[in-house]
Amino acid sequence: MKFISQKNNLGLHLIYIILCLIFATNVSAENNADLEKLIPQLQVKNFKKKIASVKQLAEINKPQSITILEALLDSRLYYQKADKSVVIIQKKDHKYEIFSPLDNTKIGLVEKKTIKKITTNNKLRKTIRTLLAQKKISHTELNIRQAALKEILTSSDASLLPVLQQAKKNESDESQKDLLTLAIALIEVDSKDNSIRLSAIKILGNSVFPRAKGKLEQVLLTNDQGSFIEQDKDIITASQKALKRINSKLSLFSNLETLFFGLSLGSVLLLAAIGLSITFGVMGVINMAHGELIMLGAYTTYLVQQAMPNDIGLSLIVAIPAAFIVSGLFGIAIERGVIRHLYGRPLETLLATFGISLLLQQMVRTLISAQNVPVITPSWLSGSLVFNPAFAITYNRIYIFFFALMVFALLMLILKKTSLGLQVRAVAKNRSMATAMGIKTQWVDSLTFGLGSGVAGVAGVALSQLTNVGPNLGQAYIIDSFMVVVFGGVENLWGTLVAAMTLGITNKFLEPWVGAVMSKIIVLIFLIIFIQKRPNGLFPQKGRSSGGH
Amino acid sequence: MIINYFFPQFMHKDTGGKILLSLLALVTIMVIIFNFLIPLLLPEASSWHMPTYMVTLLGKYLCLALLAIALDLVWGYCGILSLGHAAFFALGGYAMGMYLMRQIGDRGVYGDPVLPDFMVFLNWSELPWYWYGFESFAFTALMILLVPGLLAYVFGWMTFRSRVTGVYLSIMTQALTYALMLAFFRNEMGLGGNNGLTDFKDILGFSLQSDSTRIVIFSLSAAALAMGYIASRFIVESKLGKTVVAIRDAELRTRFIGYKVENFKLWIFVFSAMLAGVAGALYVPQVGIINPGEFSPLNSIELAIWVAIGGRGTLFGAVIGALIVNYAKTYFTGALPELWLFALGTLFIVSTLYLPKGVVGLFERFQNRTENNKLEEKTA
Numbered sequence: 001m002k003f004i005s006q007k008n009n010l011g012l013h014l015i016y017i018i019l020c021l022i023f024a025t026n027v028s029a030e031n032n033a034d035l036e037k038l039i040p041q042l043q044v045k046n047f048k049k050k051i052a053s054v055k056q057l058a059e060i061n062k063p064q065s066i067t068i069l070e071a072l073l074d075s076r077l078y079y080q081k082a083d084k085s086v087v088i089i090q091k092k093d094h095k096y097e098i099f100s101p102l103d104n105t106k107i108g109l110v111e112k113k114t115i116k117k118i119t120t121n122n123k124l125r126k127t128i129r130t131l132l133a134q135k136k137i138s139h140t141e142l143n144i145r146q147a148a149l150k151e152i153l154t155s156s157d158a159s160l161l162p163v164l165q166q167a168k169k170n171e172s173d174e175s176q177k178d179l180l181t182l183a184i185a186l187i188e189v190d191s192k193d194n195s196i197r198l199s200a201i202k203i204l205g206n207s208v209f210p211r212a213k214g215k216l217e218q219v220l221l222t223n224d225q226g227s228f229i230e231q232d233k234d235i236i237t238a239s240q241k242a243l244k245r246i247n248s249k250l251s252l253f254s255n256l257e258t259l260f261f262g263l264s265l266g267s268v269l270l271l272a273a274i275g276l277s278i279t280f281g282v283m284g285v286i287n288m289a290h291g292e293l294i295m296l297g298a299y300t301t302y303l304v305q306q307a308m309p310n311d312i313g314l315s316l317i318v319a320i321p322a323a324f325i326v327s328g329l330f331g332i333a334i335e336r337g338v339i340r341h342l343y344g345r346p347l348e349t350l351l352a353t354f355g356i357s358l359l360l361q362q363m364v365r366t367l368i369s370a371q372n373v374p375v376i377t378p379s380w381l382s383g384s385l386v387f388n389p390a391f392a393i394t395y396n397r398i399y400i401f402f403f404a405l406m407v408f409a410l411l412m413l414i415l416k417k418t419s420l421g422l423q424v425r426a427v428a429k430n431r432s433m434a435t436a437m438g439i440k441t442q443w444v445d446s447l448t449f450g451l452g453s454g455v456a457g458v459a460g461v462a463l464s465q466l467t468n469v470g471p472n473l474g475q476a477y478i479i480d481s482f483m484v485v486v487f488g489g490v491e492n493l494w495g496t497l498v499a500a501m502t503l504g505i506t507n508k509f510l511e512p513w514v515g516a517v518m519s520k521i522i523v524l525i526f527l528i529i530f531i532q533k534r535p536n537g538l539f540p541q542k543g544r545s546s547g548g549h
Numbered sequence: 550m551i552i553n554y555f556f557p558q559f560m561h562k563d564t565g566g567k568i569l570l571s572l573l574a575l576v577t578i579m580v581i582i583f584n585f586l587i588p589l590l591l592p593e594a595s596s597w598h599m600p601t602y603m604v605t606l607l608g609k610y611l612c613l614a615l616l617a618i619a620l621d622l623v624w625g626y627c628g629i630l631s632l633g634h635a636a637f638f639a640l641g642g643y644a645m646g647m648y649l650m651r652q653i654g655d656r657g658v659y660g661d662p663v664l665p666d667f668m669v670f671l672n673w674s675e676l677p678w679y680w681y682g683f684e685s686f687a688f689t690a691l692m693i694l695l696v697p698g699l700l701a702y703v704f705g706w707m708t709f710r711s712r713v714t715g716v717y718l719s720i721m722t723q724a725l726t727y728a729l730m731l732a733f734f735r736n737e738m739g740l741g742g743n744n745g746l747t748d749f750k751d752i753l754g755f756s757l758q759s760d761s762t763r764i765v766i767f768s769l770s771a772a773a774l775a776m777g778y779i780a781s782r783f784i785v786e787s788k789l790g791k792t793v794v795a796i797r798d799a800e801l802r803t804r805f806i807g808y809k810v811e812n813f814k815l816w817i818f819v820f821s822a823m824l825a826g827v828a829g830a831l832y833v834p835q836v837g838i839i840n841p842g843e844f845s846p847l848n849s850i851e852l853a854i855w856v857a858i859g860g861r862g863t864l865f866g867a868v869i870g871a872l873i874v875n876y877a878k879t880y881f882t883g884a885l886p887e888l889w890l891f892a893l894g895t896l897f898i899v900s901t902l903y904l905p906k907g908v909v910g911l912f913e914r915f916q917n918r919t920e921n922n923k924l925e926e927k928t929a
């Protein structure tokens with residue numbers, strides 16, 4: 001398997017072409033006699049002569065000959081009526097920019113009536129296409145060869161067979177060679193010789209390229225009575241076998257893709273729930289404003305990007321600590337201002353924090369905007385990792401997966417290895433005993449709540465890259481986050497991790513069967529029933545605290 | 550007191566309830582006299598009457614007040630904060646909505662005698678099985694009680710038996726209503742999807758647009774509120790009610806004494822759900838629409854705040870809270886829409902921090918103070 005970024009690859013290809021053009025202008029100036037001789041012959045009326053000149057032109061081993069042929073193919077090759085000189089044109093507003101075919105230098109801007117198109121017919125276009133493919137497929141630059149092959153693979157013109165076979169012989173790059181084999185097989189499937197066909201079918205069976213599957217299905221077409229149009233039995237069985245192979249491979253890849261989507265949804269859930277797990281687990285506080293703390297993190301990302309519009313790539317890195325601080329401070333304010341006065345009254349805490357969530361939502365609407373705000377995705381997050389034609393995953397989801405794991409590990413470290421973590425765990429286990437040991441429980445409460453809220457803010461930064469950032473962002477996640485925390489078992493970060501991933505993957509695997517909404521409903525109902533069976537979640541906390549009253 | 554003559558024995562000490570029901574009766578009788586009888590008997594004196602939209606608005610408030618009583622019964626008396634009570638309300642509403650849809654008959658846009666418009670639009674060829682029977686009002690009335698009751702029974706049976714309590718229970722109920730909302734949003738559900746059920750024409754043969762029908766529905770809502778109140782008061786004053794309060798205050802102790810805690814909880818939860826269903830059923834013909842938005846978790850939480858503002862565990866406090874908050878909502882969303890969420894959010898915080906007993910508690914505190922002052926004067 002080869003790791004290439006599709007998008008980057010195309011971009012590189014373009015850059016290469018431009019470079020070639022620039023390079024061409026330098027070289028061609030030295031010796032363009034052959035081109036100079038051939039170019040005027042392109043404007044003869046006789047198509048036979050035209051084809052002959054095109055062939056001669058193709059034999060000239062210069063980048064400029066490709067440019068000229070492409071221009072002719074795209075109907076951009078004209079001649080000037082005044083002096084019959086051939087030019088390449090580029091439409092600009094209502095006029096035409098003309099370029100020299102020799103070295104691509106700009107000659108001037110002209111009216112349409114002063115130039116005339118060099119006509120082509122089907123046969124000529126076909127010849128040019130073959131010649132161009134031939135030239136590009138054996139080009140010295142690998143990128144151009146790859147791009148050319150990609151184009152050939154989408155059309156598979158039978159006349160290109162000798163060109164491809166020749167190119168395969170000379171090819172040194174392994175993956176390019178494999179693709180060439182595939183391209184040849186795609187053509188050879190329709191060959192007259194049965195042994196060639198069989199080996200071609202075998203090759204197609206090893207590929208997940210969509211056209212390979214299509215070609216095999218085409219071989220296996222049936223007539224109205226349901227019997228195969230294809231007469232040869234061996235061909236039919238071979239094709240069926242190959243098709244089966246392809247389908248099992250495709251379903252493997254689609255399962256892999258679903259698994260990845262599940263992990264990605266799971267990591268989003270993990271990010272959203274992990275802060276809640278801390279505040280809910282350690283303090284037993286239901287913070288309904290948790291979703292809004294996530295939203296504040298997402299808005300912080302937006303504001304940071306507004307502040308540094310020239311460094312979008314960097315802005316996301318800056319936004320992470322910024323969001324942590326903003327949401328963390330809001331969290332501490334909520335704890336000090338409201339929750340502190342409601343300890344021991346969890347239902348009232350729930351209602352009061354819900355009130356806070358309404359206030360925060362409306363605050364954002366009033367201060368910033370009621371509409372969604374645009375958060376830009378930096379270039380290092382866009383694009384996707386292409387494994388093969390049937391399996392590609394986007395970078396932003398990969399990053400978020402690892403980011404979630406990183407946040408998780410960091411929190412684990414804080415809780416297990418720092419003195420603050422020790423105090424937090426002590427307070428969670430036994431508040432009065434912790435007080436007796438000299439821990440300032442109120443201070444620990446504030447810091448814990450600040451930490452949980454800050455993590456919510458960091459989750460907001462990540463979410464801003466996946467969903468729309470608007471005042472209602474938080475509401476969409478609050479119920480899901482609670483479900484994750486309750487499912488995993490309160491005050492148990494590992495439980496939260498397992499729960500988030502399980503729910504994410506379950507959700508995505510159900511989706512193809514029952515649809516997105518229904519799979520969500522099924523997961524919710526499953527959770528409601530699960531909690532009845534195991535009220536303390538997957539990994540219940542051991543200790544005396546369970547029970548109540 | 551002479552007024553006790555009008556009320557059953559168990560309400561004699563319930564001063565707040567007596568005042569509330571008397572006021573309710575007074576308003577209803579006035580609406581009937583001024584909006585119904587006078588225009589009927591003396592058409593020229595019609596300038597006196599209350600505008601119909603206000604009658605409908607008042608009717609709406611009364612339905613919501615009944616819903617608030619339903620929640621107060623489980624929260625105030627049994628300590629179960631259900632954050633999904635609007636689901637029972639909406640289910641009752643949908644049952645009524647289905648009846649009203651069937652009443653449209655062939656007067657819909659597509660003129661199909663059996664299928665509602667949205668089904669014709671979605672190319673459904675026949676009525677799904679769960680729509681059968683809703684052409685009959687008696688069946689519908691049964692369903693209005695049965696559907697919310699059954700859901701509450703199943704959910705409560707599972708939950709109370711496995712002793713899920715407190716905030717966990719609240720989150721579970723919230724998940725329940727959220728799941729229902731998602732389900733009702735689906736077109737495949739056969740209940741109108743996103744748009745819900747609307748364009749109702751008439752009920753029991755009377756046009757829903759006419760003033761007299763509206764006044765009748767208003768009076769019915771008032772009657773339902775009064776009866777719901779009296780029934781709830783009866784329950785909380787009965788031996789069962791005392792047990793339920795004992796469960797609220799010390800669940801384990803009550804269990805150890807020998808009571809089957811989950812049965813008591815289940816009983817009151819199901820009754821409360823049915824009450825909510827009735828409220829929803831009366832609400833729908835007055836607003837003329839029922840859609841999945843009614844299931845949204847926000848509605849249920851807002852409902853909790855009505856009860857908290859009014860005062861939990863008093864029943865009449867729930868009614869007062871529902872009326873105050875909903876009037877405020879009508880006012881704010883009309884005059885200052887952007888301030889409504891600020892006001893609601895502040896209400897949540899202020900009521901939990903400073904008014905643990907709600908408006909009723911405030912009033913009682915004031916009363917106690919004046920009584921204490923009197924006592925001091927006497928002793929001095």
